Amino acid sequence: MLGMPEISSLRNPEECSAKWPYGRVKRMVKEAVPIDENQYQDIPQDALERLNRESGHYVFTSDLTVNEFVLVDEAGFEPLGMVMGSSIYHIGFQQSAWSKNQEMTVLSQAMYNARELAMSRMEEEADALKADGIIGVRLEVKHAEWGQHLAEFIAIGTAVRSKDGTSHRTIKGKPFTSDLSGQDFWTLMKTGYRPVSLVMGSCVYHIAHQGMLQMLRQVGQNQEMTIYTQGLYDARELAMERMQLEAADLQAEGIVGVNLHESSHQWGSHVIEFFAVGTAVKRFQESQLATPSLVLPLNDPGQ
Amino acid sequence: MPWFRKNKGDTPSANEVQLSRALQQTFRQYTAETEQQMQRDRDALDRGRIPEAAELRVKRTVNRELPWMSTLDIADLYLADEIRMTPLVQVTGSCYFQAATDMNGRLYLDSNYDAANLVHAYYRAKNDAVERMSQEASLAGAHAIVDAAFKFSRNQTVVECSVIGTAVQFEGVRPGKTPLVSPLSGEEFYKLLQVGWIPVNYCLGYHWHCMPVGYRTRSISSLWNFLNQELTPVVERFSDTRRYAIQQMVADARGGPRVDGFVGVSVKTEIEETELRIYAGYRGGYGAFNMMGNGITIDGSFYPFGNEGVAEVPAYNLEFFATGAGIARIGTGRLTKEALGTYLSSLN
Structure with missing residues (x-):
């Protein structure tokens, strides 16, 4: 059982106004709570209290719908609690060359690191619950209005644990993560695959502006803007390759439900971020699903 | 205390900065493409080929050096498995095409006041994007591309068409020359096959x-x-x-x-x-x-x-x-x- 410091001491402005609140909380936890020093380093004390399943009044929380809850149970898992990780990150500056295509590596790295920080904090919360994995992960980016170049990265999901005690952790010993819904999770498990990890790749790319001479050369011509096409291709390829490499690191067989998001955030129309995200999967048993029968609903979803 | 020293206490210490840097280094480090690589990609596009990185990704995925990936959702994948349709690799295509304009960037109209150049730009952007996506699918030996999601946008006289789909192969069937293209989801593809129809192309x-x-x-x-x-x-x-x-x-x-x-x-x-x-x-x-x-x-x-x-x-x-x-x-x-x-x- 974790011994908790007074809530008032956590809310003490002097204590909490430091640049590194997680580090500060960690030190406070270390002083007040008899837990392993290296464990749950990044989890605030409030979160540790919420996650303490031994406290006697523990009630699981989840953002699963009723259908999802029932299907997760049917798949042999139980929800343990809603877990979350966040990172408020200052995105650095990089000067782009006006007339050149180039990857903005400082920005790519910032977007990746911040998401990774949020994800790893969420994983630590799940770890504290002794979860096998996290399903329904939502990874969001919000740009703060109160600070320039600041963005808040949030990862939220529901930690689950196998009811039969089988471990479904990754080869790195972390809980698996997945953005699949409860329904998709059930179907995936029944097809004989299991989620390994939410994998992602990011690339922030500056697309060249056209010079006056180039514009004059194009007057009266129907032609492809190869420089734009190449920029788009390269940005997308880099994002997808990075996502695939993450999955390969975890010895996954494939990635399902891949989504490619394209956004300019606050960098103007010539700087775009390609963000590829999907769930890496691995086969662990033969499919247990019966042959589907063709059902054609009579209601029109368009109405 | 002078105003510029007021917040000094909030500045992270050298140790904290070092700790943060060390933490950042634990993440995967991204490296950008070189200028020569970008030029090679532009040349490839001008020759009607796909960029080197795309070609390499498709080959490595098909050779199982990298995990396969697919835009299909779980239900679609299950149905694909049911009809012995294997997802091979995610395939993409893009094209930006500029319609001819005058010096002031205005479109020319033909004798019937139709913007024939803009119409041409839409078709070229779409055809080139589909052609490039099909090249990737052919490299993978695919029979079809399913769940192809198209995106069109126009900024004044420049038309963009981008498409992302999943190249698939039917078990035990020899690959065709050009893969079929279906903008329909895996489930819709499955349903059509159940009643004797097949998606052929995107129009x-x-x-x-x-x-x-x-x-x-x-x-x-x-x-x-x-x-x-x-x-x-x-x-x-x-x-x-x-x-x-x-x-x-x-x-x-x-x-x-x-x-x-x-x-x-x-x-x-x-x-x-x-x-x-x-x-x-x-x-x-x-x-x-x-x-x-x-x-x-x-x-x-x-x-x-x-x-x-x-x-x-x-x-x-x-x-x-x-x-x-x-x-x-x-x-x-x-x-x-x-x-x-x-x-x-x-x-x-």
Whole structure:
């Protein structure tokens, strides 16, 4: 059982106004709570209290719908609690060359690191619950209005644990993560695959502006803007390759439900971020699903 | 205390900064492409090929050096497995195409006031994107591309078309020369196969027309017209625009394997007010136009040529954009592997 410091001491402005609140909380936890020093380093004390399943009044929380809850149970898992990780990150500056295509590596790295920080904090919360994995992960980016170049990265999901005690952790010993819904999770498990990890790749790319001479050369011509096409291709390829490499690191067989998001955030129309995200999967048993029968609903979803 | 020292206490210590840097280093480090690589990619695109990175990704994925990836969701993957359709690799295609303009970036119109160059740009952007995606799928030895999500956008006169889909292979069937393209989801693909149909390609119908108007048309929408009245001339011209677009869509379908019909057609229309610049000496236009030396009469209004020899005429831009999946009937009831194999072989 974790011994908790007074809530008032956590809310003490002097204590909490430091640049590194997680580090500060960690030190406070270390002083007040008899837990392993290296464990749950990044989890605030409030979160540790919420996650303490031994406290006697523990009630699981989840953002699963009723259908999802029932299907997760049917798949042999139980929800343990809603877990979350966040990172408020200052995105650095990089000067782009006006007339050149180039990857903005400082920005790519910032977007990746911040998401990774949020994800790893969420994983630590799940770890504290002794979860096998996290399903329904939502990874969001919000740009703060109160600070320039600041963005808040949030990862939220529901930690689950196998009811039969089988471990479904990754080869790195972390809980698996997945953005699949409860329904998709059930179907995936029944097809004989299991989620390994939410994998992602990011690339922030500056697309060249056209010079006056180039514009004059194009007057009266129907032609492809190869420089734009190449920029788009390269940005997308880099994002997808990075996502695939993450999955390969975890010895996954494939990635399902891949989504490619394209956004300019606050960098103007010539700087775009390609963000590829999907769930890496691995086969662990033969499919247990019966042959589907063709059902054609009579209601029109368009109405 | 001076103002610039006031917040000194909040500055992270050297140790904290070092700790943060060390933490950042634990993440995967990204490296950008070199300028030479980018130039090689541009050259490849100019030669009608796909960039090196795309080619390498497809090859490494097919050779199982990298995990396969797919845009299909879990239910789609299950259905794909049920019909022995294996997802191979995610495939993509893109093209930015610029329609010809004058020095001021304005579109040229043809004698019928149609923006033929813009229509051409839409088709080139779409065809080049599909061609590039098909090249990736062919490299993987795919029979078809399913769940192909198309995105069109236009910034003034530059049209962008991007598409992302999943290349798939049917077990035990020899790959065709050109893969079929289906913008339908895996589930819809499955359903069509159950009833003897197969998605063949993605078709586009697009037309853009500029309609100069004068007193007769504008008086109908005037504040001083208290009658209920239809803008018949605009409706008629818009009908023509729609007819041309659908004709184009059918022609687009005829460019590939046999198509018996379209499903999942989506339509977007746009009518906006604009101003058309007609140059003195321009002899195009409709029969209703009368050239009268120093001006032009359109729809009951006379518009004089200004000092530059240009008459500025109010107009409506009429745009019709339709896309859909071309499908073909290749059997009755649930398709067998043999029927599918015979059909795909006939395309070679």
